[in-house]
Amino acid sequence: MERWLARTTAEHVRRMPEYEMVVCKDIETCRQAVREARRAGRSVGLVPTMGALHEGHLSLIRAARARCAYVAVTIFVNPTQFGPDEDLDKYPRQLSTDLAACEQAGVDLVFTPDVETMYPAACHTNIHVGGVTGGLCGASRPGHFDGVATIVTKLFNVLPADMAFFGEKDYQQMVMIRRMVRDLMIPIAIIPCPTVREPDGLAMSSRNAYLSADQRKQAASLSRALFAAVDRIGAGERDAGKITSVIREEILSAGPADIEYCDVVDADTLEVLNAIDRPARICLAVRIGSCRLIDNVGIGNVEKSKSQNIKTRGLL
Numbered sequence: 001m002e003r004w005l006a007r008t009t010a011e012h013v014r015r016m017p018e019y020e021m022v023v024c025k026d027i028e029t030c031r032q033a034v035r036e037a038r039r040a041g042r043s044v045g046l047v048p049t050m051g052a053l054h055e056g057h058l059s060l061i062r063a064a065r066a067r068c069a070y071v072a073v074t075i076f077v078n079p080t081q082f083g084p085d086e087d088l089d090k091y092p093r094q095l096s097t098d099l100a101a102c103e104q105a106g107v108d109l110v111f112t113p114d115v116e117t118m119y120p121a122a123c124h125t126n127i128h129v130g131g132v133t134g135g136l137c138g139a140s141r142p143g144h145f146d147g148v149a150t151i152v153t154k155l156f157n158v159l160p161a162d163m164a165f166f167g168e169k170d171y172q173q174m175v176m177i178r179r180m181v182r183d184l185m186i187p188i189a190i191i192p193c194p195t196v197r198e199p200d201g202l203a204m205s206s207r208n209a210y211l212s213a214d215q216r217k218q219a220a221s222l223s224r225a226l227f228a229a230v231d232r233i234g235a236g237e238r239d240a241g242k243i244t245s246v247i248r249e250e251i252l253s254a255g256p257a258d259i260e261y262c263d264v265v266d267a268d269t270l271e272v273l274n275a276i277d278r279p280a281r282i283c284l285a286v287r288i289g290s291c292r293l294i295d296n297v298g299i300g301n302v303e304k305s306k307s308q309n310i311k312t313r314g315l316l
């Protein structure tokens with residue numbers, strides 16, 4: 001493990017002869033590596049992360065591996081997306097374990113920049129994506145999505161990939177980045193990847209480590225409630241208010257929790273819906289103790305039949 005740290009901190013760039021994974025803290029070296037890969041006709045896939053890698057991250061890396069000949073992963077705990085009272089300082093950091101996981105997954109390049117590299121002094125540009133960032137997490141985490149949009153734009157410029165892979169676990173983030181790439185004409189395809197869950201349904205997250213054993217049990221209520229809601233919609237319920245009430249009840253019946261939001265939104269615009277009459281997403285954020293958890297599920301194409309009964313074509 002230590003070999004990674006020594007090599008990344010002392011030497012910045014190192015080609016591992018046995019695996020050929022490059023670990024790099026320097027922008028120009030990354031650009032060069034990506035340029036070379038593209039010149040050699042290799043498609044480049046990018047997986048941005050904040051580290052503390054788990055199966056969710058690894059599923060993104062596997063998706064990138066399946067579609068791209070060259071895979072770059074970034075590991076950077078981005079300070080600008082954390083609010084002043086959030087968990088920046090205690091966010092889990094385990095670089096050597098992460099590098100071993102990347103190597104195991106066949107990653108070609110890992111970019112692990114320092115904060116000073118990504119935010120040199122006198123950095124006055126901030127990216128704000130309007131519309132889709134107004135509600136859900138955007139309402140309760142002011143500045144969060146600007147921080148994400150800004151760092152992702154920087155990473156896209158350092159590693160000009162063909163495709164970038166984002167988890168639907170952070171659905172609003174994925175939608176925002178898809179929108180930003182369209183609006184700014186950034187030539188990178190955004191590939192959404194399904195949420196990976198623990199056996200009891202809890203969406204995997206680096207922050208799950210903050211949960212006590214009891215809270216961990218309670219946390220399974222989020223996905224249980226979401227899946228029960230999907231079943232109700234499948235059975236014909238179209239009233240979004242009824243659906244969110246049922247979800248809230250299910251979560252609160254599992255123990256004390258603060259439901260920050262629970263909304264049914266348009267899958268593309270994230271506009272809050274009263275009636276489930278189009279592809280939608282049910283999104284929620286819940287605090288259990290001091291741990292803030294988010295989750296969401298998709299509701300597929302919904303159509304009205306001739307008799308005005310609404311049929312569900314498929315649930316995502």
Ligand code: AMP
Nearest residue numbers: 049050051056166167169170195196204
């Ligand atoms: P993070 O390290 O939390 O910034 O996440 C990096 C990427 O991994 C983001 O695109 C996340 O949406 C994705 N991700 C995190 N958890 C999961 C999960 N359980 N399933 C799928 N993707 C995930």
